[in-house]
Amino acid sequence: MSDPEVATAEKQEPSAGRRMTVAAITISVFLTLAKFAGLLKEMLLVRYFARPGHENFAATDAFKVIYNSFVMLVYTKIEKLERPCYLPLFVQRKDKDGEAAAWEFGGIVMTIHFLTLVAIAVLGVLLAPGIVRTFWPALPAEGFRLAVLLLRMMAPALVAFSLSVMPELTLHSYKQFTVPALAEAAFRLLTLGVLVALVAMVWRPEHPNAIMAAGLGVVVGGAARLFVQLPSFGRRWRVPSVRGLFGRLLAEARALPWWIIRFPYKPFLWTGALALSVALTIGVAKTDWALVLLWLQYGLGIGAATALLYVVSKTLEKTSYGAALLRASEAADARRNPDMGRFWSLIPPVIVGLIYSSMRTYIDSYCATHIEVGAYSCLDYARRLPDTAAQILPLAVSFVVYPFLSEWAARGERDRLAEALVQTTRVIAYIFIPATIWMVLLRWGVLWFVYGDFAPAKQQLSILALIAYAPGMAFFSIEGILNHWYFAMGDTRTPNYVGSACAVLHVLMAVMAVFSLSLGPYTIVGVAAALTVSKAIKVLILYALLRGRVGTVDWKSVLAFGAKLLVACVILTAALHFSSAEILKHLALEGRKTAAIYLFAVTAIGVPIFLAASVGLRIEETWTVINHVKTRVLRRKR
Numbered sequence: 001m002s003d004p005e006v007a008t009a010e011k012q013e014p015s016a017g018r019r020m021t022v023a024a025i026t027i028s029v030f031l032t033l034a035k036f037a038g039l040l041k042e043m044l045l046v047r048y049f050a051r052p053g054h055e056n057f058a059a060t061d062a063f064k065v066i067y068n069s070f071v072m073l074v075y076t077k078i079e080k081l082e083r084p085c086y087l088p089l090f091v092q093r094k095d096k097d098g099e100a101a102a103w104e105f106g107g108i109v110m111t112i113h114f115l116t117l118v119a120i121a122v123l124g125v126l127l128a129p130g131i132v133r134t135f136w137p138a139l140p141a142e143g144f145r146l147a148v149l150l151l152r153m154m155a156p157a158l159v160a161f162s163l164s165v166m167p168e169l170t171l172h173s174y175k176q177f178t179v180p181a182l183a184e185a186a187f188r189l190l191t192l193g194v195l196v197a198l199v200a201m202v203w204r205p206e207h208p209n210a211i212m213a214a215g216l217g218v219v220v221g222g223a224a225r226l227f228v229q230l231p232s233f234g235r236r237w238r239v240p241s242v243r244g245l246f247g248r249l250l251a252e253a254r255a256l257p258w259w260i261i262r263f264p265y266k267p268f269l270w271t272g273a274l275a276l277s278v279a280l281t282i283g284v285a286k287t288d289w290a291l292v293l294l295w296l297q298y299g300l301g302i303g304a305a306t307a308l309l310y311v312v313s314k315t316l317e318k319t320s321y322g323a324a325l326l327r328a329s330e331a332a333d334a335r336r337n338p339d340m341g342r343f344w345s346l347i348p349p350v351i352v353g354l355i356y357s358s359m360r361t362y363i364d365s366y367c368a369t370h371i372e373v374g375a376y377s378c379l380d381y382a383r384r385l386p387d388t389a390a391q392i393l394p395l396a397v398s399f400v401v402y403p404f405l406s407e408w409a410a411r412g413e414r415d416r417l418a419e420a421l422v423q424t425t426r427v428i429a430y431i432f433i434p435a436t437i438w439m440v441l442l443r444w445g446v447l448w449f450v451y452g453d454f455a456p457a458k459q460q461l462s463i464l465a466l467i468a469y470a471p472g473m474a475f476f477s478i479e480g481i482l483n484h485w486y487f488a489m490g491d492t493r494t495p496n497y498v499g500s501a502c503a504v505l506h507v508l509m510a511v512m513a514v515f516s517l518s519l520g521p522y523t524i525v526g527v528a529a530a531l532t533v534s535k536a537i538k539v540l541i542l543y544a545l546l547r548g549r550v551g552t553v554d555w556k557s558v559l560a561f562g563a564k565l566l567v568a569c570v571i572l573t574a575a576l577h578f579s580s581a582e583i584l585k586h587l588a589l590e591g592r593k594t595a596a597i598y599l600f601a602v603t604a605i606g607v608p609i610f611l612a613a614s615v616g617l618r619i620e621e622t623w624t625v626i627n628h629v630k631t632r633v634l635r636r637k638r
Helices: 003-049 057-085 087-097 099-126 128-135 141-154 157-163 165-173 178-201 212-227 230-234 242-254 256-261 266-285 289-318 320-335 340-371 375-390 393-410 414-441 443-451 456-488 493-515 520-546 555-584 592-616 620-637
Strands: none
Touching: 003 057, 003 178, 003 212, 003 375, 003 443, 057 087, 057 099, 057 141, 057 157, 057 165, 057 212, 057 340, 057 375, 057 456, 087 099, 087 165, 087 393, 099 128, 099 141, 099 157, 099 165, 099 340, 128 141, 128 340, 141 157, 141 212, 157 165, 157 212, 165 178, 165 230, 178 212, 340 375, 340 493, 340 520, 375 414, 375 443, 375 456, 375 520, 393 414, 393 456, 414 443, 414 456, 414 555, 414 592, 443 456, 443 592, 456 493, 456 520, 493 520, 555 592, 592 620
């Protein structure tokens, strides 16, 4: 590299660093607002439907199984499918051939996305009773009725809500992060606002259909998430002619035989084998033949369909008609958009990962509804507490760092990939390991402050689940970021196949805890711990498999940091424990106000002690924060 090029690079890197920092802070602000609105919605659900004497846990269970295991499941899985498969190809095409070529590719993907969502929504509306009866048979009669109504109400909302993924990813490809973050905040705020307005003006909490207010909030908020982004998205969007659009889709259809022959079948045979193993596990754990039959159908269906496609493709290839068809497919493939072939080739590993993670989400809802009425709501209440923290800064960092990782991977700068990995991991550990200690030790105060007073037996279930979820906070935080190192290197297989294997462990742990082990009230701990353990194992395996694929890691400094952080966390634990015990001698946790006083007092003692210990131990992350604050203060004084 010549001297002028070096100088230019040196000028650009600080600018890139500043852009990453500013973008991460901006996204974090909007995500904090969104998460606060989401937590406030959960507080109101508790206030409306879980207060002593006004419990209606059948309604909250119905809403949560449909919202978590259908609406958010489809949305998150599509986002996880398109982020590694669509965004890198869009960026590469835009940089290589200009915006027109990139937007042609984007238009095809968006059309396929739209048609898929319409099909899912139609099936959700038409088959709602069968879907609820099959997947959540333990719901009581009232919960079943409400779940069917909610599914039919929220299924059409998927078209706008999940379609909002496309403008989000496209804007991210232009390194524009503010509008998508604002759209997420709009979704959460409108969901909350509609819930409050409808309960105040249409349904009182005691009304049997009051939970529909929460469902309508999701419908309105999901539409807003799309339309907030359209102005920024629309300035670049060029609506293709109907004839041109369907011509591109026809080229995709004509190339289908060529794609089928080259389709990797083995992962789907493994998925079918997994389903069979899950069915046998549940059959051994409990004679629940309806679920066993469901999983047998699922596994045999996938295995049989995969085997049939393999036989048909190989037979077709050997016939004269098949040879002619394949020649026509090759010709169609040559006329296709050049990125669609690569797009489809990246999809199979991601689909396998999504199938396994969807199974994990479903099994949690199925197992929890078998514990007792309201157990799934308690499980969800507990999980939202660590999730809220883990999905703000880590999510912002994962959005922002992805384009830069892709550039470094394309240039073969392995040392930069290693350095970024170490720095990111240290920051996550420095923030979330102390946060885990804080949440576990102050769990009663946290639960009282966030959710207030609700049925004492359900409070205990939520506390038990929180104790199991909290230790996974650091692993939940780093997992999504870590996946992007693999995606940046064009590898969708490793993180998805490792995640699939760990999802199997999750399913087995949850099923055995509910149906085989006699854990009593601690059964919910087994379901929650299944997620923590499986995610921890996945993260550790992914770190191990990155060895040799990124640059050299200074293990001496990493181990030194770990030892220092361990000492600081021991000091923090002692400070929180003794200050909490002393304060509780003079303060009883009997409401949100006393919980707030308790949390503030203990935190005001523990955090300064932890920071002082970090400074004394010379943990670099502490000095980075202090120097950043000093710089800001001095700049304002000037």
